[in-house]
Every structure is written in structure tokens, then in C-alpha cells.
Amino acid sequence: MPFFDTIVAPITGTEPAAVAIVRVSGPDAFEVARCAFAAFPSHPEPNRFHYGTFANGDDGIVLAFDAGHGYTGERAVEFCLHGSRASVRTLLARCLEAGARLARPGEFSQRAFLNGRLDLTQAEGVQDTVNAATDVQLRLANAVRSGVLGKEVAALRESVAHLMATVEASVDFSEEVGEVDRETLGVDLRNVSARIDRLLATAGVGRIVRAGLRIAIVGRPNAGKSSLLNTLLDADRAIVTDIPGTTRDYVEERVDLGGVPCTLVDTAGLRATHDPIEYQGVERAKAIADDADLVWYLYDASVGLTDEDRTLAESFVRPVWLVANKVDLGLRDAAETPHAVSSVTRNGIADLVSAVAGFVAVPADERWVAVNARHAKCLDEAKNALAEATRTLAKPVPDDMVTVSLQRAYAALGEITGETASPDLIERVFRDFCVGK
Numbered sequence: 285m286p287f288f289d290t291i292v293a294p295i296t297g298t299e300p301a302a303v304a305i306v307r308v309s310g311p312d313a314f315e316v317a318r319c320a321f322a323a324f325p326s327h328p329e330p331n332r333f334h335y336g337t338f339a340n341g342d343d344g345i346v347l348a349f350d351a352g353h354g355y356t357g358e359r360a361v362e363f364c365l366h367g368s369r370a371s372v373r374t375l376l377a378r379c380l381e382a383g384a385r386l387a388r389p390g391e392f393s394q395r396a397f398l399n400g401r402l403d404l405t406q407a408e409g410v411q412d413t414v415n416a417a418t419d420v421q422l423r424l425a426n427a428v429r430s431g432v433l434g435k436e437v438a439a440l441r442e443s444v445a446h447l448m449a450t451v452e453a454s455v456d457f458s459e460e461v462g463e464v465d466r467e468t469l470g471v472d473l474r475n476v477s478a479r480i481d482r483l484l485a486t487a488g489v490g491r492i493v494r495a496g497l498r499i500a501i502v503g504r505p506n507a508g509k510s511s512l513l514n515t516l517l518d519a520d521r522a523i524v525t526d527i528p529g530t531t532r533d534y535v536e537e538r539v540d541l542g543g544v545p546c547t548l549v550d551t552a553g554l555r556a557t558h559d560p561i562e563y564q565g566v567e568r569a570k571a572i573a574d575d576a577d578l579v580w581y582l583y584d585a586s587v588g589l590t591d592e593d594r595t596l597a598e599s600f601v602r603p604v605w606l607v608a609n610k611v612d613l614g615l616r617d618a619a620e621t622p623h624a625v626s627s628v629t630r631n632g633i634a635d636l637v638s639a640v641a642g643f644v645a646v647p648a649d650e651r652w653v654a655v656n657a658r659h660a661k662c663l664d665e666a667k668n669a670l671a672e673a674t675r676t677l678a679k680p681v682p683d684d685m686v687t688v689s690l691q692r693a694y695a696a697l698g699e700i701t702g703e704t705a706s707p708d709l710i711e712r713v714f715r716d717f718c719v720g721k
């Protein structure tokens with residue numbers, strides 16, 4: 285698909301920085317480059333760099349990509365210059381004067397997709413890569429970007445296409461091919477459906493790895509909730525005192541726990557109170573716990589879990605871990621304590637962190653992928669369409685009635701990789717990208 289305008293944007297982060305990269309992409313990329321960089325050759329060799337001085341007096345290198353070579357798949361040039369605000373601004377201005385226009389967020393990736401350099405999942409993988417803050421996020425992003433997910437979805441689509449072809453052949457050439465073997469078709473449908481289910485089953489982990497695991501730290505006042513938050517953050521984030529009821533609002537921080545992105549929420553200590561502010565804090569703590577992926581119920585290890593603790597811990601709807609804190613002061617009921625830590629000596633903290641990785645259960649397989657919410661929605665649609673096809677098979681209706689449902693499944697799967705995605709959907713996917721990506 286040809287594009288008639290040439291776009292430009294910095295593809296590196298905010299200035300000032302040592303170096304910035306400005307990308308120009310589109311049919312006039314080389315002409316624009318010549319205006320901004322006098323030494324740009326009349327016949328640039330692809331994948332070569334050229335050193336020289338830019339029109340703004342800064343110096344650096346320029347990479348030239350002919351159509352089919354660069355990220356976007358169209359003619360492109362990348363300027364590597366000093367990352368000062370002035371240098372980037374004046375170079376951009378020069379490119380705009382030369383006829384380029386500023387790229388919209390995600391527009392380079394959108395062109396890469398429309399030029400067939402990436403499927404839609406891979407483009408999302410690029411965005412996942414840019415957003416990756418932890419090891420596990422990077423692993424997932426790498427897998428999605430490399431096309432593992434896109435290939436699996438394409439294979440599913442291929443299977444559905446094969447079933448459609450079988451049905452159509454039976455309908456069109458029933459004399460030669462014979463009637464549709466409904467039993468075999470039913471088995472095939474179940475197999476495809478099971479493969480869709482396997483992908484759908486990764487949606488939960490996919491959400492957690494992309495958005496972060498929300499952990500609510502709850503417990504009675506003085507259990508050491510704020511101390512545990514600070515210890516895990518390696519920072520004095522929340523106020524710690526020996527006066528019960530210090531934390532009256534909640535404190536929320538993102539933290540990398542063994543490669544898993546987490547959001548820790550320190551909450552007000554749970555107790556009956558007449559203080560209206562503290563009361564609101566307690567109510568809020570309960571709401572936060574019910575909204576979390578995991579609840580850590582903290583209690584004083586040297587005192588042990590009281591009946592009141594047990595009742596409180598059982599009142600939450602989300603999975604609850606009993607975490608005994610202050611083990612440096614002693615540990616009662618050691619046998620019943622799966623998680624025992626000290627926020628002061630850091631005893632047991634490493635085990636708690638690895639338990640989080642175990643809870644999220646990311647497989648060790650390098651090719652492991654997990655779907656995002658958009659993929660899951662399409663997979664659900666495909667699954668429902670296949671279920672509809674199965675129901676149709678059981679009815680005394682003509683064979684080609686099944687085709688309609690199969691086509692629906694085929695289209696839903698194609699939305700994941702982008703083949704059947706509407707322009708509107710494509711816009712929506714790329715709108716969430718950052719400028720320069």
C-alpha cells in the first residue's frame with residue numbers, strides 16, 4: 285500500500301540525552317534528508333551509514349534504508365545526532381520545511397504493519413517491548429514481537445480454512461466427494477476449539493505480566509505493612525511508626541519482584557475506629573483488597589495468628605496469603621506459617637519474592653506467549669462461532685449452513701493478526717502507541 289506523505293519524528297526519548305535519533309519515512313525521505321544533511325549521497329546504499337554535518341551545524345551519522353529494508357518497509361532515513369533540545373528541534377524544523385510532516389503516535393509501526401513488515405500482534409509486541417520494565421515483561425514482549433503468537437493464530441486460521449474448503453467441496457461436488465462427514469468435522473472442530481482454549485488460558489497471566497500483579501498488603505495496625513512495602517521498594521516510601529493507625533490512606537507503588545511487575549498497595553490497618561478519616565481508610569483497604577489479584581494478610585509473627593486475624597483474613601474474596609512479619613522477634617506457630625519475613629532484617633523476603641513468581645507461574649519455555657485483552661476478545665468470538673458450527677452440525681439442515689459460522693471464526697482470528705481488521709480497529713491499536721514508534 286503506497287503512502288504519499290513523508291513523516292518525521294524523534295524515535296528516542298526526551299531530550300536532553302547524549303544522542304537522539306530522528307526518523308524520516310516515506311517516498312520523499314531521501315529528498316528530505318538531502319535538505320537536512322548536505323552530504324547525503326545521490327544514490328545511498330541501503331544499510332550503510334554516512335558521517336557528516338547537519339544543516340543545523342550539529343554532526344552525526346545518517347542511516348539510509350531503501351524500500352523493503354527499514355522498520356517501516358518504505359524509504360527511510362535515520363539521523364543520529366546529539367540529543368539536545370535545540371539540535372533535535374532545529375533538525376525537525378528543517379525536515380518539515382523540506383516537506384515532511386510530523387508523525388502521529390504509532391504511525392511508523394502502523395506503516396510497518398500496512399507494508400506487511402509486521403502482523404498486528406508483532407506490532408503490539410513492539411509496543412510491549414517499549415513498555416517492558418521487568419525481565420518477564422521483556423520475555424513476553426520478545427516472544428510476541430518475534431511472531432510466535434501470530435504464527436499460532438495463522439495456523440488456527442489455516443485449520444478453519446481447511447474445514448471450510450472441505451465443506452464447500454462436499455456441497456459443490458457432492459457426487460465426487462460425497463456428503464460432509466459430520467462426525468469427522470465435529471472432531472476437527474473440537475480440536476481447533478481446544479487449541480483456541482489453550483491460547484485463551486494464557487489471558488490471565490498475559491494481563492498480569494502486562495499490567496502488573498496487584499498485591500494489597502492488609503492486616504491489623506502495627507503488623508508492619510508499611511515497613512514491608514518500604515523494604516520491598518528499598519525506599520522510605522510509607523510512614524512507619526509504632527503508633528497504631530499511622531497509615532490512614534493507601535500508598536501504591538510499582539515494583540519489580542523477581543522479574544514480575546507488581547503494584548504493592550499499603551493500606552490502613554484494619555480495626556474498629558471512631559476516627560472518621562481512619563474509618564474511611566479501613567473501608568478503602570477492604571475495597572482495595574477485593575480489587576487486588578493477591579492479598580497479603582500481615583500479622584505479628586511473635587504474637588501468632590489470632591482468631592480475629594483469621595476471621596479478617598477469611599473475609600476477603602481474592603486469594604489470601606498469611607504473611608507473618610517480625611520473625612526477628614520470634615515465630616509462634618512456625619508449622620502453619622508458609623510466609624515468614626522480617627521487614628527489618630529482610631529475613632524471608634527473598635522467599636516471598638520467589639513465591640510471587642510461582643504464583644504468576646510464567647512457564648520457563650523460551651517460546652512462551654500470552655495473549656492480551658484484544659486477542660482474547662477475538663479468540664472468544666472465534667470459539668463461539670465454532671460452537672455455533674458444532675450445534676448446526678447436529679441439526680437436520682444443509683451442510684453449507686456450517687460455512688457461515690466457520691467464516692465468522694475465520695474472520696475473528698484474522699482480526700488478531702490484522703488481515704481482517706477494519707481500518708477503525710487498526711487506528712485504535714496504533715493510537716495507544718507512543719510518539720516515534
Ligand SMILES: Nc1nc2c(ncn2[C@@H]2O[C@H](COP(=O)(O)OP(=O)(O)O)[C@@H](O)[C@H]2O)c(=O)[nH]1
Nearest residue numbers: 506507508509510511524525526610626627628
Ligand atoms: N522488629 C521488627 N519490627 C518491625 C518489623 N516490621 C515493622 N516493625 C515495627 O513495627 C512498627 C509498626 O510498623 P508499621 O510498618 O508502621 O506497621 P503498619 O501499621 O502495619 O503499617 C514500627 O515500629 C516498625 O518499626 C519487623 O520485621 N521487625
Ligand SMILES: [Mg+2]
Nearest residue numbers: 509510530531
Ligand atoms: Mg502503615
